[in-house]
Amino acid sequence: MPTQRTADPKRLIAFQGAHGAYSDVACRAAFPRMITLPCNTFEDAFQAVQSGGALLGMIPVDNSVAGRVADVHRLMPRSGLHIIGEHYERVNHHLLAPRGATLRTVRTVLSHIHALPQCSKFIRQRGLKPVVYPDTAGAAAEVARR
Known part of the structure; x- marks a missing residue:
């Protein structure tokens, strides 16, 4: 199977994040x-879509808990x-x-800016410090490296 480096751009769909991020999951489902x-x-x-490096882009515009994705609403009109x-x-x-x-030794939670509010009750009840990370999959990879 071709990878994104060797694939025909007409077979590529761009998303923000790392493989395994929710946007990646959404791309694969759709x-x-x-x-x-x-x-x-x-x-x-x-830019990947604009330059022809990918045929499509799948970008979240709204989140049912955290609301609209401001960066996307800023970029879309002029794209x-x-x-x-x-x-x-x-x-x-x-x-x-x-x-x-263990739950007792965990002090911080790394995740995407829209994922953290979805887990705010859990985070708050345990006194954890939320730390914004570019995407959920990248946050998981960072935790695995520690």
Whole structure:
């Protein structure tokens, strides 16, 4: 199977985040025959489509708990791109920690700015410090490296 580096751009769908992020999951659910192209920022994902590096981009515009995704609402009007469809993705968050950690030893929670409010009750009840990370999958990878 081709990777995003070797694939025809017409088979690529750009998203913000790392492989495994909720946007990656949404891309794979909505377009199972396409190859996902991770981008560091929303702007990078828009640029991938604008430059022809990807055929499509799948970008979250609203979150049922955290509201609209402000960066996207700022970028979209001047991008020259337009919405051609929508996909709703249910998310289920999990608390991950390095091997040997327990709920008593965890002090901080790394996650996406829109995922943290979805878990705010859990975080607050345990006195944890929320730390914003670019995407959920990247946060999980960072925790695994520690």
